[in-house]
Ligand SMILES: Cc1cc2nc3c(=O)[nH]c(=O)nc-3n(C[C@H](O)[C@H](O)[C@H](O)COP(=O)(O)OP(=O)(O)OC[C@H]3O[C@@H](n4cnc5c(N)ncnc54)[C@H](O)[C@@H]3O)c2cc1C
């Protein structure tokens with residue numbers, strides 16, 4: 468990894484979310500503020516606690532949930548070995564962090580912007596909603612499977628109207644897809660902007676509707692990553708002929724350095 472961007476940050480606290488639900492393990496991780504001079508919502512960090520040792524050679528990518536004068540907040544769900552070790556961090560322990568990495572979402576002050584999040588795809592929108600100078604131009608739809616209190620929704624709800632749809636039975640997915648189509652369609656007349664983050668099938672659905680209604684859309688991909696800085700080619704995604712650099716059109720680019728945020732018409736999912 469590129470040591471130029473690496474820093475050691477102290478854990479300030481680790482707060483479990485929605486622990487009434489024993490099936491899901493979600494945590495807000497608050498780290499001491501890094502000495503970054505700027506960042507964009509949608510960028511991410513690679514995080515590596517010392518406890519990864521020899522067992523887990525690479526860090527793990529996490530979205531930047533919020534950054535202020537005092538701290539950097541990430542939010543994660545335990546899904547495997549790495550995130551389990553993150554859930555075992557202790558206050559005062561130090562972790563290695565690389566960042567801010569990649570490119571973030573467009574912020575267009577006066578554009579009607581629709582935020583679409585699926586599951587952990589909510590993370591970058593916490594910082595986005597906070598950073599946007601005119602939050603009254605933002606609306607948001609959040610599709611999720613775990614109970615709502617598992618996710619960092621409170622800071623979003625303070626600033627914008629947040630609509631949520633929980634998926635518990637198969638019919639709920641149809642309802643979510645119907646809502647996505649309707650809302651993206653509504654933006655077509657307003658030269659609006661759609662920003663989406665979530666699992667691949669969710670992004671694919673958003674991409675299809677954005678292309679169908681000719682609405683500008685950016686998608687944030689969560690491909691598996693190893694190095695996080697463009698060195699291993701472990702995270703590539705396919706581009707279309709619309710990719711702006713001719714040498715990479717209809718080819719592959721690294722999500723960690725060219726993304727994770729992409730224009731919907733420039734990639735194939
Ligand atoms: C740019 C980016 C930002 C991300 N932001 C967040 C975030 O803010 N919060 C968060 O909780 N997660 C986020 N992720 C996903 C997170 O990085 C993975 O969940 C994590 O790396 C899994 O590590 P692990 O060692 O616990 O799991 P592993 O033991 O490596 O894998 C366990 C299981 O998780 C699956 N998995 C691993 N990586 C991913 C992935 N990227 N997407 C979907 N499934 C995966 C594996 O297929 C496997 O089934 C982000 C990923 C990317 C690329």
Ligand code: FES
Pocket residue numbers: 691692693694695696697698699700701702703721722723724
């Ligand atoms: S994760 Fe290594 S190139 Fe992207």
